[in-house]
Amino acid sequence: MANMAGPAAAPGPAAALQHDGRPSGDDALHVENLRGHDRGHGGGPYSLVIPAGKCTILSGPSGSGKSLLLRMIADLDPNTGDVRLGATSRNAISGPAWRRQVIYVAADAGWWADDVSAHFDDFAHNRPEFDRLAHQLGLRPDILSAQVSQLSTGERQRLTLMRALARHPRFLLLDEPTSALDQDTTLAVEAVLRRVMAGGIGLLMVSHNPAQAARLRDAQYVMSSSGLKTLEMHSA
Template sequence: MDANLYIRHLTGHGRGPFTLVVAPGRCTVLSGASGTGKSLLLRMIADLDPNEGEVRIGKTPRDAMTGPAWRREVTYVAAESGWWADDVRSHFTDPAAAERLLGRLLLRPDILSAAVSHLSTGERQRLALIRALVRRPRFLLLDEPTSGLDADTTMAVEALLRDVMAEGIGLLVVSHNTAQAARLRHAQFHLRQDGLESLPI
């Protein structure tokens, strides 16, 4: 059964066209200079920014689903995710599942009882990843997922992402960290304003 995420001739905000395929259980890395539109591309795939083109999972087009339903399958995690309340726990659909992942990302056991305003940037970043994972998406669109983390915590995140891929979740990751890209990638594209260039692995 074809379960790839297909992005074909995607355009928006004067950028593109972008064409690529993200496979389940694999990591595709997006690199490129700041300002070329990497975050915008992720947001367009998630249907959070206006865009034109074809996006589908297997034979199921994005247009056949509501926006919220699509984003449950293809979940975007921003470098600085939004928080709509100051109570951390209220942001999680399954707090028990979230608690099981805290230790994996070197987070303290009681952090779900904390206030968002008291969290560090790195804590918010890791909690946003957990928030996405407990929803069990088919694909994760990750924008600089370790940009605010030290080396040990970065390794912890990468280890969890490898386990996530082993469970069949596909990753599309924006990263400026060349060493991280080399560790995680199964494919890599360099993004320019007018399209994507496939890089050798």
């Protein structure tokens, strides 16, 4: 995968919001008969298609297995079944290579160092791009010099999104990315997500907010104890 920028020239503001150099054609993320090892608790099987450049919403009661499904797609939890990027099977590439293209973004992710700057090497040669994206997400200008332990949950959520975007993924698996944010900040994050999609990145996003789902979704799946169902979309 390419870094955020080379030393010769800094990319424009959209650089963190799109994947680069990917082949055309079927760029969708295909999930077929995906099962977890614990089949009695949200273990599937699940089949769904997440198109590139679109937002697919995943909703359903707490505890129904939404987070587990996202983690299985990212190959972070044990599973069986087939997951493909276009025609390329997940089994054909290494786990780390897969997770650079299909990134799971937890509601409150782990941080391996207390210095925020330690997590953003991908922005090392492109500080203006970091500052622009931080501003778009409503983060304070000095956030890069902060300590993770001193941040609010909402600040950590937005930095986690930035950390994922810096890796130029093809798909983001977003687990309630605005759950700790107020309405204005939520709308700012949604605006960034729309630009992300315009750059070709596909989203599978867990949301318990019906209004948010209606604003962002191109498709929606509802998870329950009986499985995964497509929500019928009706034109206004």
